[in-house]
Amino acid sequence: MFHEPAKPSGKDPASTYKTRIGNWMFLLYALIYAGFVAINLTRPTLMEAEVLWGLNLAVVYGFFLIIFAFVLALIYNHLCGKKEAELADTDTEKGK
């Protein structure tokens, strides 16, 4: 049932790259999240302002935080996968 064989997790040549972009993306998301908390605390009535399709800032910002998380995750996975494939190709060529 949807099982796949466990791979031995040896040294990952892409780990430095993945950590670096992971940290930057985390920082970006954390800043946007902090912005949400900051608006709530400093200008709570601003959250009532209508911004898009009749929705107020609170709803739009909340939905954006959820959807942006997914988009950022996809970009991260794409970049990590690309780097892993690139380094795997380099290793194979070296092996030849």
Next chain:
Amino acid sequence: MAIIIFLTFVSFVLGLSFYFGAKTKSASGYYAAGGNIHWGVNGIAFAGDYLSAASFLGICGMIATSGYDGFLYSIGYLAGWMVALFVVAEPMKRMGKFTFTDAVDAKFNSKSIKLMAAISTLIVSVCYLIPQMVGAGVLVQPLLGMPHEMGVIIVGAVVIIIVATAGMTSTTYVQFLKGGLLIVFSLIVTVALLVRGLATRPDQGGKVPFHVYAELVTAMVDGKVVPADTTFAVTEIKVVKDHTFVKLTQEGKASWWMNAEKDGKPVLKECQWESQAPGQPKVVNGQAGGKLRLVGSLSAINGDASPEAKTGPVGPFTFLSKIGAKDTKVDLWKFSKFKDAGGAEVSVHYSYTTTGNKILRPGAKFKIEGTWLERLDFISLMLALFLGTAALPHILIRYYTVPSPAAARKSTIVAIAAIGFFYILTLYMGLGAMVNSVINPTENNMSAPLLAQTFGTFLFAVISAIAFATVLGTVAGLIVASSGAVAHDLMDRFMNIKMDEKQKVKAGRLAALVVGIIAIMLGIIFKGQNVSFLVGLAFAVAASANLPAIIMLLFWKRTTSKGIAASIGVGVISSLTLIALSPSIYKQFGLDPAKAPVPFDNPGIVSIPLSFLVLVVVSLLTKKKEHLEVG
């Protein structure tokens, strides 16, 4: 039908558990499902683990009574997955074997880390178990007509069987099924809600007539309230804080009303009430053994307050914009407790009206415009939600069920997609409950299943069965994590008790039994608390105890084993102490919340930085010594 669907679901879950139980022979199979679950399955199972009673019951319930403030939990819980994905997922998979302790101890092989991390896993898991068990109790009441305590015991017993028989494999597939079904059926409820639209007299598709609460015109005669309708006689007046409640009698029947104003004129508004005299059965709205009516409705939609006002089917954005409009009015309920003249304990439930724009922005529950301490409490909550996810032991152990770090990453992304989508639905389900008269005035956790009930018994039965399985699955995951902490981290690795593979699995199962019994007891003690609030506290403990250790281990080379152990210990103790002395816990145990020594409910703002600070200071103090010891 509800009972049949429910029992079928639970039987299927147990059958699955026994099937995988027969296959579980090794410790790796028990704690980590052999490390070979597909990332797609693991991703949905992550969602199943994460979308616990807190998400489905607690968040929807809190949105139903507090509006957007409940949705803040959805935002915070989802945002926490960014920490899990970008910072924790792959390193955890690379470092660990079965448990969180394995990961933080991978570099040092330290006895003190093993002990502290195992204790932390146990405490966080038990904190997280409490709201799940409370959720189980509230679910069983309307579904099977059993008391809260019985629901808690049933869940505890079923989960102990699941975990003690099969461990992580069955837990994974239960979570996969449940996570998937929860999202699909929540979507069905949301679509049905949008098709129904909004109305000022919600009658659940014509099935349940909307109760219009009466108002009596009054006059003040000699400083006393006198109803214009002379068939009513005032028998008692009670002032509680800012409200005046009036007991009226009409043809020998008593009822409670609240003093209010309408168009500048004094009126009495009909209330719901519960009364219990010593040694007498409880009387609800004048009937012994009666039930309170479900509440929550709109009294005006975009300024239209007529009884016929309704929108018909609406789109997802229109639904939110109409509820959130300034000229939309929402009727919500509060209650006051007091002793009447005859010595009976009385709870009077009364309605109040607020505008849509205040419902669809923060501030109804969290006092973001209040004192600096109240604002600090809000920051503290948002911080704990953001940092807590990546530190939850039952989430962390799921990284060991997949075959590789890349699979750990991919499964996290599937989880983010599934969980994010579900959390958007929570806003619709919560607001739907708020305006469809399905909120139980004494307990908001059942708002989402009761909303489903307005669309038919089948949907109610399925949603309740899924919600019950939600509790089962999450509790199972937590008990696997706890049993891993006891049997693997403490007995095997800390105490060095020599055990073969079979004995390790047996020890894990025994530990599962003990933790399960503790969870049952706590689930009974914490009856009545909002489950999402309780989970928020568990997040704070996790973020304080575990996250500083994980982050600093990954990013600060001068971290020492003693620094990690001290940080975990301080994180656990400080967060638990702050919670124990907080206003909410004082209230839970019948004490005056105003006398609580800690003036805020969420401890994260103090305990998380403190835990980081302790790690840095102790690491700097012990760095040289550890180098010498290693040398």
